Amino acid sequence: MALVANEFVTMVADLLSPLGQITAKRLFGGWGLYCDGTVFALVFKDVLFLKADDLCRTRFEAKDLPPFRPHGPDGICIAYFEIPGDWLEDGDDILxxxxxxxxxxxRALAAKNAKVKKPRKRKAAKISENSR
Incomplete structure (x- = not known):
C-alpha cells in the first residue's frame, strides 16, 4: 500500500515543484519534503518549515520566522523555520x-558524505595453549 500525503503536503509539493522532483516521506510525526532526494523542508500539523544552516539562518531570522520547536516553545529548536501561510499563495514569495x-x-548532505569512516580496529585473536 502506497503512503499518500495529505492535501496540504500535496499542495506544498506542487508549489515547490519548480525546484525539481518533490517527494514527501513520513518524518518526525509529520512529513519530510525532498527535492531530487535531498531533504529541505518539513510539514508538521499543516505548517511548512524550511531548512536552514549557519550560512543562511540569518536570512530566516531577518524575516522574524519562528524556528521549528517540535516539543513546544520551551523545547529544543531544530534548524527549520516556519513559513507564513500567506507565502503559500504565490510561488514568488516562497520559492x-x-x-x-x-x-x-x-550542504548538509555533502558534509555527511564527506565524513570519512574510521577503519574498525580488529580484535587480536587469542591464541590458546592448545593451538601452539
Missing part, C-alpha cells in the same frame, strides 16, 4: 526561500 533551504540541505 526564493525554498531555494535557500534546498542549498542548506545540499
Amino acid at each position: 526564493p526561500y525554498a531555494r535557500i533551504a534546498l542549498d542548506a540541505g545540499l
Whole structure:
C-alpha cells in the first residue's frame, strides 16, 4: 500500500515543484519534503518549515520566522523555520526561500558524505595453549 500525503503536503509539493522532483516521506510525526532526494523542508500539523544552516539562518531570522520547536516553545529548536501561510499563495514569495533551504540541505548532505569512516580496529585473536 502506497503512503499518500495529505492535501496540504500535496499542495506544498506542487508549489515547490519548480525546484525539481518533490517527494514527501513520513518524518518526525509529520512529513519530510525532498527535492531530487535531498531533504529541505518539513510539514508538521499543516505548517511548512524550511531548512536552514549557519550560512543562511540569518536570512530566516531577518524575516522574524519562528524556528521549528517540535516539543513546544520551551523545547529544543531544530534548524527549520516556519513559513507564513500567506507565502503559500504565490510561488514568488516562497520559492526564493525554498531555494535557500534546498542549498542548506545540499550542504548538509555533502558534509555527511564527506565524513570519512574510521577503519574498525580488529580484535587480536587469542591464541590458546592448545593451538601452539
